[in-house]
Amino acid sequence: MPSSLIRPNRRAVLAGGAAMAAVLATPSLVRAQSRPAFTHGVQSGDVDASSGMVWTRTDRPARIRTEIATTESFADARALAPIDALPESDLAVKRLLADLPSGQDVFYRFTAEALDDVNAVSEPITGRFRTAPGDRRDVRFAWSGDTVGQGWGIDAEGMRTYAAIAGRQPDFFIHSGDTIYADGPLEERVELPDGGVWLNEIVTPEKRKVAETLDEYRGQWKYNMMDAHLRAMNAALPTFFQWDDHEVVNNWSASKDLLSDDRYSVKEIGVLSARAGRAFHEMTPIRYVPEEPGRVYRKIAYGPHLDVFFLDMRSYRGANSDNVQTDRGDATAMLGARQIAWLKRALADSRATWKVIASDMPIGLVVPDGDTMFEGVANREDGAPKGREHDVAEVLRFIRAAGVKNTVWLTADVHYTAAHHYSPERAAFQEFEPFWEFVSGPIHAGTFGPSELDMTFGPEVRFVKAPPEGQANLPPSAGYQFFGLVDIEGASGRMTVRLMDRDDTELWSTTLDPDTTI
Structure with missing residues (x-):
């Protein structure tokens, strides 16, 4: 495929966005006279x-x-x-x-x-x-998360990380959540701490306020697809979508309180999540599941070497809380009983060499929600599983008991890139086999981190790249935009994981052999 389709230049980015904006702004009476x-x-x-x-x-x-x-x-x-x-x-x-x-x-x-x-x-x-191979040939795929967050929209360069991903010609791309920022309005001009200016070259009416109506949620998706780099990638390879919180509103759960947020006239989180869910399924090529319309968790089999299990850590969770409940119940749910039962069956039935678990949130990183509640799995206590850690402990315990081999976890959400190795030797909870979790992102959003580790499941940082200490919400122009790249060799089944930046620079890599302790 010609490289110009993969890497549009500045003129193409701006012209493509301007032309699309013109089409959308044209009165319907005029459009009716054309094709x-x-x-x-x-x-x-x-x-x-x-x-x-x-x-x-x-x-x-x-x-x-x-x-x-x-x-x-x-x-x-x-x-x-x-x-x-x-x-x-x-x-x-x-x-x-x-x-x-x-x-x-x-x-x-x-x-x-x-x-x-x-x-x-x-x-x-x-x-x-x-299409996925029927034989043991090489497979390559990429993953990342977090698009158009923290006020950083489509600038003169466009969303360059998508061009870097497409340039690697993967078989598919996993978008690990925060696919849009429905709660992140854009302004044309953002003053930078160093005295520079970030210019959002394209700002649509739907991106000037938080999304509340169905059309406003739809508009978040349409905005992202005004980027020439993203459209070029979409035409060249498939994307497998997950969702997380920003598809609705930051840190949404049943406990989300919008009463004091003057940006929202709609205060019911259930109404907003229903509208956001409909827009998500309308605007992405995710499969429809007849037995559970609107379902996001699923398995995609991509040849003899690879099954990908997509989790949904948002739809079935209990309300965000202090996350230290010692007994399991509705309040501690992260995946929910139905999804856990599905995941156990699907993992046990898998005959693929590698079982990649695509998670929209990391396991061992502390992700708070305000001063006293938690948004993620971890609760900062380092001890035996409590709160949402119960769900993860059940899954890890089952993987060991059922003899499921070669599980690797991929995630995003925290806006930096890292490689974590989990081992029972370092953990408070020890009923699991060692495994890797790889973190990547953002694609085109503010950069933060690194996050604090919780030692319940024994994570160890093997690599991390994040902004310097004291710096947060760096714009994409600062360079801290990341994606991950996975290669599986058809002949040997070996998996190589690379952590990349938006300039297509390899930052770190490791190669994993199947059926060995990792």
Whole structure:
């Protein structure tokens, strides 16, 4: 694929965003006189050996025609039944492409016909992805989290970390949560401590306030997709999405108190989370789970060497609290009984070499919520499991008892990058086998850290890169933007994990052999 599609220059970033803003700002009467247009590119996601989800959005109600092929020229194109882009889903459509060959580059093409004029047909828009292999070939994927947070939006350079990820040509990318910042309004100009100025070159109406309505939540997603680097990556490879708190509001749980937050006229966290959840599923190519609509936790099998288990540490948690309950109950839930039961079954049934557990929050880092409550798993006590640590202890205990081998945890959330090794030799709770947890992010947000360790599960920092002491919320231009890269060798099954920055510099790496104590 031409490098210009992967690394748009400054002019392309600004021109692409300006053109898209112009389309969205054009009065509907004028737009009705022209052909339909696709407004935010394409996306693919949740790809396995025989299927994958695809997504796009139009500027008006339209009939979307889809073709798929195994050649970039679409010489062997197969047309699918059309679907309609309608206002009920904010003109976004997604569909499952099934019956695909394994280990194959798949090309897809959308065209849009105006519902009120079949002769008004859009220019086509295309994307691609690679299905999971059916044999033991090499696999590469990337992960990170945290996009457009803390007031840092699309500047003149655009969200460059996405270009660095795409340039590595991974099979897929895991977005580990905080995919949007619905609680993070943008201003055009931000004064920097060193006397410089950060300019958000694009600011939409939805990004000028906190999201409360369904359309405002949708607008958070549409803003991110105005970035040329992100759209280029989306067209070139699939993204597997998780969510965390900022998709709704910072540190949201049942105890979230918005009564004193004058930014919000809607004070009910349940109303906000329902609207945010609907926007999340409309605006991402996540699969629909018939037995539990709206579910985020799931497994994606990506060839004989890899199963990825996506956790949801947000939807089933108890209210944020002091997190020191000695007895388990609703108040201590982090994953919840149903998700834990699913995870146990799925791990026990997995025959993949590596079981990657994609977690939207780290296990052993202290993440507070104010002065007395906790947002994360850890409670800073270093002792036997209490509070939410009970859920993690149950999962780790099961992994050891069931003989599940080769588990690796990937996460984001804390806005710096690190490698943590967990061992019962260092832990207060010792009923588990050693494992690694790798942290990456942000993609394009403020940088913080490092966070305090809790020794309940015996973490040890093997690598960390974070801002210098006393510095916080550094802008993306400071360079502390990170992603992780994982390579699994097809022949040996060895896994190499690299921690990278947005300049595509390798900061640290380790290689893990399967079926050995790590």
